[in-house]
Amino acid sequence: MTALLEVSDLVKTFGTGEAETRVLRGLSLTLDVGEMAALLGPSGSGKSTLLTILGTLMKPTSGRHAMLGQDLVAANDRALTEFRNLHIGFVFQFHNLLPDFTALENVVFPTAVRIGRETPAALQRGRELLTRMGLEARIDFPSANLSGGQKQRVAVARALMNRPELVLADEPTGNLDRASAMQVMDLIAEINRDEGTTFLISTHDEKIAGLCRRQIVVGDGVVTG
Amino acid sequence: MLYALKIATRYLTASKAQTALLVLGVAVGVFIFIFMSALIGGLAEFILSRTVGDISHVTITAEDRDPAILISPDGMILAVIERGRARTATLAEAATFVPLIETVPGVIAVSPQITGAGFLTRGAQVAQVSVTGLEPGRESAILNLDGYMTQGSARLGAGLIVLGETLADDLSLRLGQTLRLQSSSGVSAVLTLSGIYSTGNGMIDASSTYVSLSTARTLFALPQGVTRIEIKLADLNAADATALRIRALTGLDAVPWTDGAEQLMEALNAQAQTGYFLKSFALITIVIGVASALLLSTYRRRPEIGIMRAMGAGRGFVIFVFVTQGALIGLMGGLSGAALGYLALLPFPSRDAFEVGTLPMDITQGSYGLAITLTVIGAILASILPARAAARVDPVTAIGQ
Numbered sequence: 001m002t003a004l005l006e007v008s009d010l011v012k013t014f015g016t017g018e019a020e021t022r023v024l025r026g027l028s029l030t031l032d033v034g035e036m037a038a039l040l041g042p043s044g045s046g047k048s049t050l051l052t053i054l055g056t057l058m059k060p061t062s063g064r065h066a067m068l069g070q071d072l073v074a075a076n077d078r079a080l081t082e083f084r085n086l087h088i089g090f091v092f093q094f095h096n097l098l099p100d101f102t103a104l105e106n107v108v109f110p111t112a113v114r115i116g117r118e119t120p121a122a123l124q125r126g127r128e129l130l131t132r133m134g135l136e137a138r139i140d141f142p143s144a145n146l147s148g149g150q151k152q153r154v155a156v157a158r159a160l161m162n163r164p165e166l167v168l169a170d171e172p173t174g175n176l177d178r179a180s181a182m183q184v185m186d187l188i189a190e191i192n193r194d195e196g197t198t199f200l201i202s203t204h205d206e207k208i209a210g211l212c213r214r215q216i217v218v219g220d221g222v223v224t225g
Numbered sequence: 226m227l228y229a230l231k232i233a234t235r236y237l238t239a240s241k242a243q244t245a246l247l248v249l250g251v252a253v254g255v256f257i258f259i260f261m262s263a264l265i266g267g268l269a270e271f272i273l274s275r276t277v278g279d280i281s282h283v284t285i286t287a288e289d290r291d292p293a294i295l296i297s298p299d300g301m302i303l304a305v306i307e308r309g310r311a312r313t314a315t316l317a318e319a320a321t322f323v324p325l326i327e328t329v330p331g332v333i334a335v336s337p338q339i340t341g342a343g344f345l346t347r348g349a350q351v352a353q354v355s356v357t358g359l360e361p362g363r364e365s366a367i368l369n370l371d372g373y374m375t376q377g378s379a380r381l382g383a384g385l386i387v388l389g390e391t392l393a394d395d396l397s398l399r400l401g402q403t404l405r406l407q408s409s410s411g412v413s414a415v416l417t418l419s420g421i422y423s424t425g426n427g428m429i430d431a432s433s434t435y436v437s438l439s440t441a442r443t444l445f446a447l448p449q450g451v452t453r454i455e456i457k458l459a460d461l462n463a464a465d466a467t468a469l470r471i472r473a474l475t476g477l478d479a480v481p482w483t484d485g486a487e488q489l490m491e492a493l494n495a496q497a498q499t500g501y502f503l504k505s506f507a508l509i510t511i512v513i514g515v516a517s518a519l520l521l522s523t524y525r526r527r528p529e530i531g532i533m534r535a536m537g538a539g540r541g542f543v544i545f546v547f548v549t550q551g552a553l554i555g556l557m558g559g560l561s562g563a564a565l566g567y568l569a570l571l572p573f574p575s576r577d578a579f580e581v582g583t584l585p586m587d588i589t590q591g592s593y594g595l596a597i598t599l600t601v602i603g604a605i606l607a608s609i610l611p612a613r614a615a616a617r618v619d620p621v622t623a624i625g626q
């Protein structure tokens with residue numbers, strides 16, 4: 001297996017002086033290409049913080065972070081924005097979609113924002129992804145009118161739009177009922193199996209975690225298992 | 226950036242009522258801008274036409290020659306030829322100058338005149354009047370006598386006199402009556418009242434009289450030449466330049482109306498300044514309105530901005546989305562405000578038909594293009610602050626995971 005990303009001795013502190021909180025305390029982790037891993041740990045253990053750093057949305061206080069052979073700690077905002085666009089997909093728990101846009105418009109966003117317009121090829125891929133997510137009837141639906149489960153499936157489709165190597169999902173099913181959660185997880189598993197996309201999914205749900213081949217447990221700011 | 230434009234438009238159409246209100250606010254500002262432009266422009270036009278429209282724009286008066294002095298070789302003044310009480314100073318070669326002046330570009334009318342003072346007698350009543358001899362056929366060249374006639378005709382001929390309503394009332398005169406006019410030169414003439422006018426100018430209505438040039442020649446004992454040449458121009462503002470030109474051409478002392486009209490010019494200037502001031506306020510209101518509305522919008526859309534940033538939208542893209550919204554609002558507000566302003570100005574009489582008592586709005590001076598341009602620029606400037614705030618949104622806190 002080849003390593004997709006590597007972080008080592010990650011430290012992240014918030015605030016200074018009295019109010020300083022050390023969330024990550026020298027965390028090291030390697031993810032290989034094609035992995036499907038669950039990120040577990042008690043509330044406040046730093047799962048979201050880790051995902052945010054891995055997603056280049058935030059820089060660590062110290063430590064190393066490299067992906068696809070690129071040092072992401074040193075990179076500037078412009079470079080990180082482009083890197084994110086091309087190589088990383090996100091699925092969040094809340095606030096996932098742009099409410100004033102249709103399902104399809106949301107899905108093609110990562111491509112359109114890079115090229116500068118919604119190309120026919122992008123729209124074609126967007127439709128295919130939505131169809132694959134079982135949303136062919138909702139392609140041109142305003143995203144604000146979708147159900148929670150449908151929204152998360154649109155978010156998964158969008159995360160895959162630019163064929164990223166890594167998809168980071170922070171409690172993607174945290175808001176969903178069991179059936180919807182399972183549907184979303186099945187789709188993720190299918191993409192992971194068919195396309196080799198690496199997934200890292202944070203969850204509090206043992207059942208969801210059980211669907212992943214690897215479980216990473218965070219505690220006290222380091223990986224404990 | 227077609228895509229940023231799409232997103233900007235979607236944001237604006239997503240909250241239609243809010244956008245409509247914002248555009249309306251901008252439109253009102255533009256409306257005020259245009260209304261002020263039309264009013265200040267129209268007012269200046271009105272004041273100028275009232276004060277200067279009926280007077281000569283460039284005037285040539287006969288130079289009073291200094292009294293000739295006879296000085297002896299040892300410096301003693303031997304004799305002084307006293308300037309007579311009667312007007313002797315004339316523009317002797319007036320007849321040759323008139324056609325020449327008429328060829329000067331911008332000159333629309335030339336009126337050679339003989340002016341003087343006299344006493345008008347009707348029975349036991351006497352009034353002191355000014356007398357202007359006009360060339361028949363050019364009665365309305367400077368002062369639009371024809372347009373002000375209330376009775377009779379402005380047409381001057383031998384033995385006819387035209388005078389103002391106030392004077393006619395003072396002397397209880399009726400059309401067709403005969404009057405005696407004695408000039409300051411001591412010549413008397415019996416004249417028939419052939420027309421009464423009312424200009425609205427107290428002086429002219431109460432003490433001016435008009436006779437034909439030949440009648441004036443007799444009255445003032447001036448067998449040839451004239452005492453004054455009045456010139457009307459197509460463009461009031463060209464008076465200074467045209468006067469210079471006429472001076473160069475004829476060697477006569479041509480004086481533009483602006484000489485001695487400093488107060489009027491100052492008043493018009495002050496009025497224009499007030500206009501700029503009010504228009505600037507209208508623009509500032511637009512800028513503040515757009516800035517605050519967009520700032521609110523960036524705050525409301527923080528999570529979305531965070532998502533866009535996470536999906537690979539650069540700061541520049543976010544800035545573009547919000548600046549484009551500002552530009553679109555400015556454009557829509559500018560266009561609708563200009564249209565609104567134009568429609569509101571339509572019912573006002575045109576600049577040629579300003580009436581006393583109504584606002585002299587000049588629809589042609591609405592500065593529509595300027596209003597729209599400044600509004601779009603203002604709205605773009607107004608959106609820079611919110612756009613920068615949007616670009617600085619931290620995706621992590623905005624998404625709030």
Ligand SMILES: Nc1ncnc2c1ncn2[C@@H]1O[C@H](COP(=O)(O)OP(=O)(O)OP(=O)(O)O)[C@@H](O)[C@H]1O
Nearest residue numbers: 014015021023042043044045046047048049050626
């Ligand atoms: N911007 C911030 N400023 C200060 N403290 C923060 C900030 N973000 C996170 N923290 C703190 O860091 C710690 C870890 O938070 P994080 O969200 O990573 O936990 P988590 O494992 O995702 O928790 P949960 O399972 O509840 O989502 C918490 O104590 C939190 O209060």
Ligand SMILES: [Mg+2]
Nearest residue numbers: 047048049626
């Ligand atoms: Mg979390």
